[in-house]
Amino acid sequence: MSDLPFRRVVVIGAGLMGTSVGLALRRAGVEVFLEDLDPANLRVAVSLGAGKPLLTDAGTAAETEAEVDLAVVGVPPAALGRVIADALARFPAATVTDLGSVKAAPLTDAGTHAAASLDRYVGGHPMAGSEHSGPLAARADLFDGRAWAVTAHPQSRTDAVETVEALALACGAFPVRLTPAQHDERVALVSHLPQVASTVVAGMLTGAAEDHLVLAGQGLRDVTRIAGGDPELWTQILSANAEPVARLLHEVADKMHQAALTLEKLEPASSAVDDLRRSLERGVTGVGRLPGKHGARPGVFAAVPVPLPDQPGELARLFADVSAAGVNIEDVRIDHSPGTPAGLVELSVHQGAVPALLEALARHGWDVHG
Amino acid sequence: MSDLPFRRVVVIGAGLMGTSVGLALRRAGVEVFLEDLDPANLRVAVSLGAGKPLLTDAGTAAETEAEVDLAVVGVPPAALGRVIADALARFPAATVTDLGSVKAAPLTDAGTHAAASLDRYVGGHPMAGSEHSGPLAARADLFDGRAWAVTAHPQSRTDAVETVEALALACGAFPVRLTPAQHDERVALVSHLPQVASTVVAGMLTGAAEDHLVLAGQGLRDVTRIAGGDPELWTQILSANAEPVARLLHEVADKMHQAALTLEKLEPASSAVDDLRRSLERGVTGVGRLPGKHGARPGVFAAVPVPLPDQPGELARLFADVSAAGVNIEDVRIDHSPGTPAGLVELSVHQGAVPALLEALARHGWDVHG
Numbered sequence: 001m002s003d004l005p006f007r008r009v010v011v012i013g014a015g016l017m018g019t020s021v022g023l024a025l026r027r028a029g030v031e032v033f034l035e036d037l038d039p040a041n042l043r044v045a046v047s048l049g050a051g052k053p054l055l056t057d058a059g060t061a062a063e064t065e066a067e068v069d070l071a072v073v074g075v076p077p078a079a080l081g082r083v084i085a086d087a088l089a090r091f092p093a094a095t096v097t098d099l100g101s102v103k104a105a106p107l108t109d110a111g112t113h114a115a116a117s118l119d120r121y122v123g124g125h126p127m128a129g130s131e132h133s134g135p136l137a138a139r140a141d142l143f144d145g146r147a148w149a150v151t152a153h154p155q156s157r158t159d160a161v162e163t164v165e166a167l168a169l170a171c172g173a174f175p176v177r178l179t180p181a182q183h184d185e186r187v188a189l190v191s192h193l194p195q196v197a198s199t200v201v202a203g204m205l206t207g208a209a210e211d212h213l214v215l216a217g218q219g220l221r222d223v224t225r226i227a228g229g230d231p232e233l234w235t236q237i238l239s240a241n242a243e244p245v246a247r248l249l250h251e252v253a254d255k256m257h258q259a260a261l262t263l264e265k266l267e268p269a270s271s272a273v274d275d276l277r278r279s280l281e282r283g284v285t286g287v288g289r290l291p292g293k294h295g296a297r298p299g300v301f302a303a304v305p306v307p308l309p310d311q312p313g314e315l316a317r318l319f320a321d322v323s324a325a326g327v328n329i330e331d332v333r334i335d336h337s338p339g340t341p342a343g344l345v346e347l348s349v350h351q352g353a354v355p356a357l358l359e360a361l362a363r364h365g366w367d368v369h370g
Numbered sequence: 371m372s373d374l375p376f377r378r379v380v381v382i383g384a385g386l387m388g389t390s391v392g393l394a395l396r397r398a399g400v401e402v403f404l405e406d407l408d409p410a411n412l413r414v415a416v417s418l419g420a421g422k423p424l425l426t427d428a429g430t431a432a433e434t435e436a437e438v439d440l441a442v443v444g445v446p447p448a449a450l451g452r453v454i455a456d457a458l459a460r461f462p463a464a465t466v467t468d469l470g471s472v473k474a475a476p477l478t479d480a481g482t483h484a485a486a487s488l489d490r491y492v493g494g495h496p497m498a499g500s501e502h503s504g505p506l507a508a509r510a511d512l513f514d515g516r517a518w519a520v521t522a523h524p525q526s527r528t529d530a531v532e533t534v535e536a537l538a539l540a541c542g543a544f545p546v547r548l549t550p551a552q553h554d555e556r557v558a559l560v561s562h563l564p565q566v567a568s569t570v571v572a573g574m575l576t577g578a579a580e581d582h583l584v585l586a587g588q589g590l591r592d593v594t595r596i597a598g599g600d601p602e603l604w605t606q607i608l609s610a611n612a613e614p615v616a617r618l619l620h621e622v623a624d625k626m627h628q629a630a631l632t633l634e635k636l637e638p639a640s641s642a643v644d645d646l647r648r649s650l651e652r653g654v655t656g657v658g659r660l661p662g663k664h665g666a667r668p669g670v671f672a673a674v675p676v677p678l679p680d681q682p683g684e685l686a687r688l689f690a691d692v693s694a695a696g697v698n699i700e701d702v703r704i705d706h707s708p709g710t711p712a713g714l715v716e717l718s719v720h721q722g723a724v725p726a727l728l729e730a731l732a733r734h735g736w737d738v739h740g
Contacts, residue, residue: 127587147585176584183585189578190586194571194593199653200625201567204618206656208559214517214546215553216560216660217497219596223564226589228657231650235643242633248574249630253623255570260619263612273605280601283569286576287598290586 004170005163006070007031010054010091012083014038014045016130017099018074019138022050024171027140028316033064044135065091070163072124073098077236081109088117095163097124101187102240103151103180122164123151123180125187126173131228144172144315145345149187151180169316174329188244195226195234196249202227255279291348302354304347307367318345318366325360327353374540375533376440377401380424380461382453384408384415386500387469388444389508392420394541397510398686403434414505435461440533442494443468447606451479458487465533467494471557472610473521473550492534493521493550495557496543501598514542514685515715519557521550542685544699558614565596565604566619572597625649661718672724674717677737688715688736695730697723 009025011018014036022032022045032051036042046053071087071094073080080100087096100106103123111118128146130137148168152161168175202224205213238245259279262272308314322329329347349357361368379395381388384406392402392415402421406412416423441457441464450470457466470476473493481488498516500507518538522531538545572594575583608615629649632642678684692699699717719727731738
């Protein structure tokens with residue numbers, strides 16, 4: 001991992017995401033400094049081994065700030081724009097990125113505070129998380145095999161974009177380039193809509209008597225798991241992406257009313273039964289379109305299994321070799337066969353890209369039985 | 371397990387549920403006969419060790435049918451009433467139960483066909499399943515630690531009710547007595563509503579371009595997992611419980627429209643932000659009310675850990691000892707620490723019942739460090 005475009009990284013905000021980035025970078029042998037307004041968060045993150053405090057009791061050595069070449073902002077959405085602008089000012093030599101769930105609004109904010117140096121900012125959003133928050137929930141492998149959206153804007157410097165992509169790779173994720181608007185449109189569908197749906201279904205349980213819930217099974221637990229997420233955080237996320245999310249919510253609400261009306265006019269012979277069956281079939285089709293859904297991956301994709309030595313940076317090396325070969329990874333699954341040190345990585349790529357992928361992997365010494 | 375009120379069981383319908391019951395009963399040393407209209411299903415279930423075919427090439431020995439003392443009907447909801455009535459006629463000495471997800475409609479159906487012998491029928495519904503169907507997805511431990519609704523009707527014989535509760539215990543589940551109407555009302559909330567919500571959210575994915583879904587994370591996968599369930603089966607389930615489900619769907623749809631309107635009138639200072647935060651907080655509260663949600667169990671419950679020898683029937687013996695002590699189990703969690711043969715069962719009971727529980731467990735030789 002010695003060819004990383006950064007040697008000294010500052011993580012601002014030692015919550016779940018920031019601390020996990022710190023742990024992942026330390027795992028990759030990178031020097032990490034941490035900062036958090038909450039001294040308790042900072043203490044926990046440091047004790048977990050996510051990095052060293054940036055501010056010592058003696059204050060910060062100016063040369064340290066001057067020598068920071070990557071600043072990662074992991075603060076709540078409402079504060080992102082301001083803290084990104086601060087980071088651009090405090091770390092004049094650094095590329096600045098963030099871990100926020102929404103990308104367009106913070107970019108606009110940051111621009112109003114630091115238009116001149118905005119070329120060193122490139123947005124980022126690792127598609128991983130937990131319904132738990134805070135540094136105690138952090139994990140070095142939180143991002144392994146996950147997509148990491150990298151959202152350059154028109155003024156972004158090319159080297160800054162490459163630095164943020166290298167950050168994603170170093171954390172075990174695979175970078176996906178999107179514009180901020182594209183990102184926000186997509187997470188509205190794949191993240192924010194399911195969050196609100198989960199929240200509303202979970203909210204219905206508050207009305208039920210205690211013993212009504214004894215019949216609750218795994219299905220309900222799965223559907224409502226993410227509803228346990230931090231309400232303040234999600235208030236900020238949804239507020240920052242209100243328009244696309246609202247549009248989807250209206251659409252889903254209409255479909256639910258429709259499903260109810262269908263049920264109400266059900267008689268055995270009724271064509272409403274077919275409507276109901278069709279909507280259930282649409283759901284199955286939708287699930288099947290999710291990348292990495294076992295046995296449900298669309299035929300245009302092929303899965304190439306690669307045995308992975310369980311050493312720091314191996315996954316990053318794999319992704320780097322693959323993207324160097326110009327092959328686009330659609331999805332990644334990682335199996336850790338219990339007991340054995342090595343894991344198995346399943347790279348999902350378009351059928352047409354398989355030959356190039358196998359050639360590149362073989363050339364870089366990966367043991368492929370694709 | 372020698373004190374079971376049944377020695378010879380017939381399972382009619384060798385799908386996921388029926389085959390799993392067969393496997394669980396064989397695990398408990400019970401003689402099981404299997405029947406399925408689809409010879410392929412039957413072959414698979416028999417090869418998995420779920421039981422012997424009831425109908426041999428030589429036909430069925432009449433004495434076998436006469437000696438069946440429990441018939442378990444595991445067929446799709448639309449066929450339940452008729453097959454239950456058939457079973458009451460074919461197995462004159464047997465208690466008849468079923469595994470259906472809806473209880474009121476099949477009872478009415480069965481009554482129209484077999485009113486006279488309906489006293490030997492007691493409905494059942496194990497709260498376990500899979501988004502996969504068919505005997506290949508069956509597991510002997512599918513019901514371990516799960517609730518199993520036992521729905522007696524006014525004419526049900528007491529010994530028949532006890533036989534079905536013994537079936538639940540023998541399969542590793544804990545029985546929960548409800549009327550058919552109570553059951554249907556509750557599964558509408560904890561099972562059928564989440565199913566439709568998951569289906570509708572998953573259906574939204576069918577419109578998205580392939581590469582829009584690369585950002586999909588675990589949250590979306592969890593919310594949409596059960597949407598992969600068999601559309602035909604769910605069409606029948608929802609049709610058979612249409613009225614309670616439709617009422618809940620209208621309510622959820624209204625809440626989603628409301629959430630969308632809230633987002634649309636969001637400005638930083640707006641009170642809509644508080645509305646949004648409140649609805650998200652309601653979701654967290656709802657999840658917290660789910661029994662067995664780690665660290666989220668209401669304070670009125672206490673969790674008593676019991677180490678469990680990993681032998682067939684031990685879980686059933688535990689539940690039997692507990693219910694013999696008149697203690698009501700609110701929820702059960704089972705941890706299998708990998709590598710070790712024994713598991714840990716966490717029995718969740720009302721605070722007040724803890725002393726009685728500990729006393730009963732100690733008396734029956736369970737090693738309790740409650």
